[in-house]
Amino acid sequence: MKKLIMAIILTSFICLFPAVAPSAPSAADGVSVLTYRLNSDITGTDRQFSFVHITDLHLGEGFDDYGTSGYDDSPPAGDVGAPAVALRNSVNWINANCQKSKIKFVIITGDITDSAEKSEFLKAKEILDSLSVPYVPMLGNHDVWPYTASAGTQFPVGDRYFSEVFGSQFDKLKDLLPGWDDGTRSTPIWNGEADSASSADAGCVSYFQNFAFDYAGYHFICSDFTTRNFAINGKGSMPEGDLFDSSKCQGTWPWFKHHFNSYPHKASKNMLMFSHQPFFPLPVVNFDSIEYGTITGFLGFGDNGDFSGVCVGGHIHLDREYYILDSSTEVCPAVWTGANKDGTGHLRVVEVWGKTANNYSWLVIVLGVSLFALLTVLFIERRRRRRITTYCRETSEVE
Numbered sequence: 037m038k039k040l041i042m043a044i045i046l047t048s049f050i051c052l053f054p055a056v057a058p059s060a061p062s063a064a065d066g067v068s069v070l071t072y073r074l075n076s077d078i079t080g081t082d083r084q085f086s087f088v089h090i091t092d093l094h095l096g097e098g099f100d101d102y103g104t105s106g107y108d109d110s111p112p113a114g115d116v117g118a119p120a121v122a123l124r125n126s127v128n129w130i131n132a133n134c135q136k137s138k139i140k141f142v143i144i145t146g147d148i149t150d151s152a153e154k155s156e157f158l159k160a161k162e163i164l165d166s167l168s169v170p171y172v173p174m175l176g177n178h179d180v181w182p183y184t185a186s187a188g189t190q191f192p193v194g195d196r197y198f199s200e201v202f203g204s205q206f207d208k209l210k211d212l213l214p215g216w217d218d219g220t221r222s223t224p225i226w227n228g229e230a231d232s233a234s235s236a237d238a239g240c241v242s243y244f245q246n247f248a249f250d251y252a253g254y255h256f257i258c259s260d261f262t263t264r265n266f267a268i269n270g271k272g273s274m275p276e277g278d279l280f281d282s283s284k285c286q287g288t289w290p291w292f293k294h295h296f297n298s299y300p301h302k303a304s305k306n307m308l309m310f311s312h313q314p315f316f317p318l319p320v321v322n323f324d325s326i327e328y329g330t331i332t333g334f335l336g337f338g339d340n341g342d343f344s345g346v347c348v349g350g351h352i353h354l355d356r357e358y359y360i361l362d363s364s365t366e367v368c369p370a371v372w373t374g375a376n377k378d379g380t381g382h383l384r385v386v387e388v389w390g391k392t393a394n395n396y397s398w399l400v401i402v403l404g405v406s407l408f409a410l411l412t413v414l415f416i417e418r419r420r421r422r423r424i425t426t427y428c429r430e431t432s433e434v435e
């Protein structure tokens with residue numbers, strides 16, 4: 037019995053205490069850090085965990101041809117270029133503060149590269165791999181069309197470079213983040229909206245980087261709304277967001293709607309949505325008004341607004357907090373974070389507030405059952421002894 041009680045107590049301590057985090061390097065000076073408190077206005081909540089949002093790294097900006105020659109190339113040695121230095125500073129800040137700020141992972145909402153060169157993706161991965169928490173990379177409009185100053189691909193195949201470079205990272209995330217859903221990340225989808233460098237709507241296969249995961253009762257939906265249209269200046273991709281819900285391409289929006297609707301654990305404000313292009317109307321540069329109406333109509337439909345925790349985006353290179361409205365009704369808070377490459381590093385810590393889960397309930401049940409069993413054994417033993425005493429007394433009186 038003593039051994040059982042000791043085992044219960046030891047197991048409880050092992051489960052309740054977190055693993056020791058790796059030692060953190062010293063924080064870099066000059067990183068600009070913003071905070072967003074999710075659900076802190078709900079009474080009875082406190083800070084549960086945090087994640088970091090960084091976006092628009094633009095590795096390779098300022099170079100005609102980053103790394104070795106060409107776009108299908110290797111990175112330079114060291115943190116070459118101001119965006120690489122800014123990313124390194126941000127990584128160092130996160131490593132130095134992840135325990136204090138309860139940072140569990142980092143989400144990067146696209147524009148990892150400036151011109152989708154493989155060397156730019158590889159340099160970003162090299163720096164991000166030194167994070168002491170998992171990171172989730174996403175695609176932006178600068179990541180879909182590889183080019184240098186003197187050459188470029190004929191089709192927007194940056195999603196293939198992205199998948200190839202970060203494939204091992206996604207393999208790790210499948211094990212690290214609960215409920216990982218690979219979405220359409222590795223699914224070839226015919227995209228009749230995609231241009232070639234010489235022809236509009238020439239069409240090509242796209243790998244829309246849509247995926248999702250869970251963390252501590254929250255659901256994270258990462259969507260790829262980045263257009264594959266050729267830039268009017270003749271280099272890379274246009275900036276606008278596309279829903280990919282036309283007769284020419286059934287891509288991200290059908291996946292997003294189906295995923296949101298069929299997720300079985302929706303709860304109050306626990307659906308968190310991430311995309312490079314934020315949910316905001318800005319024709320040519322972001323979603324047009326018809327596409328934005330489709331988004332707000334969905335978030336305002338039924339209980340969707342009650343489930344929607346926040347929409348997080350980058351792309352605009354500005355910091356902003358606002359509410360997404362559907363017919364003047366607030367349906368979901370939204371937040372943008374400015375570009376990490378601006379200044380010497382720029383990031384946002386998103387604190388997730390909620391009601392503390394009762395982690396001790398199972399322990400109370402086990403101890404309660406054990407106590408009940410112990411009292412039952414003692415009761416039976418006491419009655420047995422009393423019966424023996426009575427029997428002895430009656431026997432001696434007879435004698």
Ligand SMILES: [Zn+2]
Binds near residue numbers: 147176178351353375
């Ligand atoms: Zn950008």
